[in-house]
Amino acid sequence: MTEDKFYEQLYSIKDQIKFGESFHANIKNFKGIVVAGMGGSGVSGRIFSEMYEDLPVIVVDSYNLPKFVNNEYFFIAVSYSGNTEETLSVVGEAKRRGVTVNAITSGGALEKIADNLIKIPSGLQPREAIGYLLMPLINTFIPVTYEEKQRMVNLIEELEKGRSPLWQLAQKIVDSKKIPYILSWEPFRALSYRFKTQFNENSKMFALNHTLSEQNHNELVPQLVNRGMADKFIFIVIEGDSSSRNSRRLEIMERKADSPFIHLKAKGSTHMERLFYLLHYIDILTVEVGLRLSYNPEDVKVLEKLKEDLSKIE
């Protein structure tokens, strides 16, 4: 696959943002929202759970549906392929309990068993379909106008025109030969996990992520005491809410650290604009890192092989 083809797929986020489907949910009738999903699909639930605070949002990333979940919860299964075995296991349990299964999928077994379906376009990798996987959750539960979506698209176009600072940053990460460690705080906690997984799949690199203040409570010890080990990592910060005490924490940490952190700052006037700007920024960056390491960012054949191997063992 050519570099141009990658970018074409990355650009498709602009169409995805305008994806307008939503579930019909009278949310007042529910005790909470449950979003079940794994990997590149499940990350949409993680991001949504940080955006929506009117009810508890329980993210399920395993084979098991928590015991308390019954038909008083609004349940959504998110699986791009529709064949994720953990998600199907959770959906089966939901069905047995009489829970209505809402689903976001491009097909597979999930399409067949869902009670309410939002069908999204197929032919992408799950991680390339983040807009399709996330927008139905946003459209259903969070007010977003057409104008805001248009501004999101404009920001992404702006980013694409001014991509060269990202190339330099990608090269800096490659040249460091270190393991990326992403720190963040509200409202971008979940985004740091997306960033980690994009390093994993697009760049074929391990990466760590954590929230800054929780990290401080434990990991500051090796970071400041075991300098040889700390030197294995390159720290990247996604700057969150600037009014937070976390900004002060960061100042102090950086003074104590041996080398400066890389800072990612969002553009945009609303949370949703900043979120999608950063999502796209991270996509470009991790693809560029992969290319510079001579990997094919698209290729995740080992994941497909694992699924095949697993399907042979019942």
Next chain:
Amino acid sequence: MTEDKFYEQLYSIKDQIKFGESFHANIKNFKGIVVAGMGGSGVSGRIFSEMYEDLPVIVVDSYNLPKFVNNEYFFIAVSYSGNTEETLSVVGEAKRRGVTVNAITSGGALEKIADNLIKIPSGLQPREAIGYLLMPLINTFIPVTYEEKQRMVNLIEELEKGRSPLWQLAQKIVDSKKIPYILSWEPFRALSYRFKTQFNENSKMFALNHTLSEQNHNELVPQLVNRGMADKFIFIVIEGDSSSRNSRRLEIMERKADSPFIHLKAKGSTHMERLFYLLHYIDILTVEVGLRLSYNPEDVKVLEKLKEDLSKIE
């Protein structure tokens, strides 16, 4: 501090298990349980949230109380010192919303503002007080008998008598010069985070943790494709529910990996017994790794210094 002194503190888990305090909660009246806490204190909420499934358990590890939390939720703040700034920020917000503040602490500001208090002995590091921090949650919400607690203590005594395999394992981790990566699944997902933080503080090492199946969805890519980078990690598995598909995943992963994983197997006839056996096992192991790296496992002065620095910036 001598090695004997460390062990004396580790052994105090036996007294902690028998700590009998509980909150008076008619849980039927509540929509969910919220446990706020950071670091070595907050990990008790994470462990509890995996044990209790009758209601949603929301773990808050930041400065902010989620918007949906009101007096229909049973709210518990856990801070060993009683002065954790994030937890006090969350407690302040709870008070403003008219939420009853239940607290587990040894003192500090939290002791003064709590509506209902379980006071625990002072003079330990938060991470050494895991029994005091966790047992009140268990005593309140999960049936546990005196006999079960006695069996938990017996298992820990058995472990202490047969400690030498742990010394060999500690040496193996040190000799590897690698970064520990802990994988687990239910019912020991939260325990893998505890393990990571004990490496951080006791061993002064960075460490990673993740649940096996979610890890498979992304990180299997660098693990199998970028062998040079994968070689920086030593994989440790806490074996969870053996009937799970995760056992099959593990078999396949290990066949594909370059080097065998270290396996931690719990002893005990109930979940609670196995949990405390592993908690103690992890404590001994991470202390032994620290000692072999010539660190003082007890020393976390850099954390105390950060708190001091933060208190100067308002």
